[in-house]
Amino acid sequence: MAICITIVSTHTKRRRYKRGNVRFKQLQIGPDLRETIPYGESLVPLCACVDRLDEYLSREWSFHWHDEVEFAVVRRGAVRFTVRQGDEGVAINLREGDGIVINSGRLHSVRSKASGTELTGFAVPPAFIERLYNGAESSAVRPVVESGMAHAILRADNEDAALLLETMREIFEADDGPCGELRLIELACRAWRLFANLIIKSDEAAPRTGSRAAARERNMKKMLSYVHAHFREAIGVDDIARSAAVSRTECFRCFRSALGETPTEYLSTYRLSAAASLLAGTTRPIADIASSCGFGSSSYFGKLFRARYGKTPRDYRELAQRKGPASV
DSSP states (O other): OOOOEEETTTOSSSEEEEETTEEEEEOOBOTTSBBOOOOTTOSSOOEEEEEEGGGBGGGEEEEEBOSSEEEEEEEESEEEEEEEETTEEEEEEEETTOEEEEOTTOOEEEEESSTTOEEEEEEEOHHHHHHTTTTOOOTTTHHHHTBSOOEEEEOTTOHHHHHHHHHHHHHHHOOSSTTHHHHHHHHHHHHHHHHHHHHHHSTTOSBOTTSHHHHHHHHHHHHHHHHHHHTTSOOOHHHHHHHTTOOHHHHHHHHHHHHSSOHHHHHHHHHHHHHHHHHHHOOOOHHHHHHHTTOSOHHHHHHHHHHHHSSOHHHHHHHHHHHOGGGO
16 A cells, blocks of 8 residues: 555655665656656555655755645754745745645755754645545645645744644554554545645635746746756756747746756756766766766866865765765
8 A cells, every 4th residue: 555654765755776885765756857656556645754864865855846745844853945936936944843835736855954854754646635525626625736825834833833743743653553544544634624724824825827927837847857857968048948938038037036046057056966976876987977967077077066065076976985875
């Protein structure tokens, strides 16, 4: 069944892969940046998991989205979520005990701010709630997924968030005893209802469908997807803008408002991240890695890499392969 309360080393939401002597985890993200959460052949498509961010390269998840509404609590440590909200990217710093809800289809990224950080996460597909109504259009689904609320922040010291946080904790404390599946379904529905109530009480309940913000979010997904698919090539701002049929000016505006950086800066950061993965997980020559990640010069690559990671590519590789991805 897909209701799985498991530790990240064995659960099915994230995929583990191995390069050389180093083991990593990565999200299952497609070319369109959509994360696919596998549920197998279960009739109850719910997924809960615990993620240790130290087990991911650079302790981060790049921008992605998924159909599911995601409920997450910081179990240990501290994280920074960046969520696309309207025309902007909103940075949210969460500490131990805080939680967040990410609405369906919203671009977001996650970066650990401390070693040992763990997140508990619970994903509820809108289709699952619809099935409770025999597939009929439900007032419990559309007002949520089509609302202007991309996320809800749940602070541990906020009374309004207390019931939803408690529901999320109950999900992870649930056992597999008699009627265990029914109990998890009950808790998932309660979490969905409480999130819906937050939307109703907010100023962001109006549907976003057809809005300018929705169109810009679609364009942002296209441009990020293009960068991820073509970063190895000699691409520039004009190519990125062309992938979403927007002007250079609009391309710059989208990246600056959503990510706080230019398209060129994001491209460089993504190339460096890909290079770091290859350095940590392969024995390929550094010059070859630089070239394959879109850098025309090994010396320029080394300069940018050291500025971002505080180490030369060679030192980064030695440390990562000796102590694992969490060490870098």
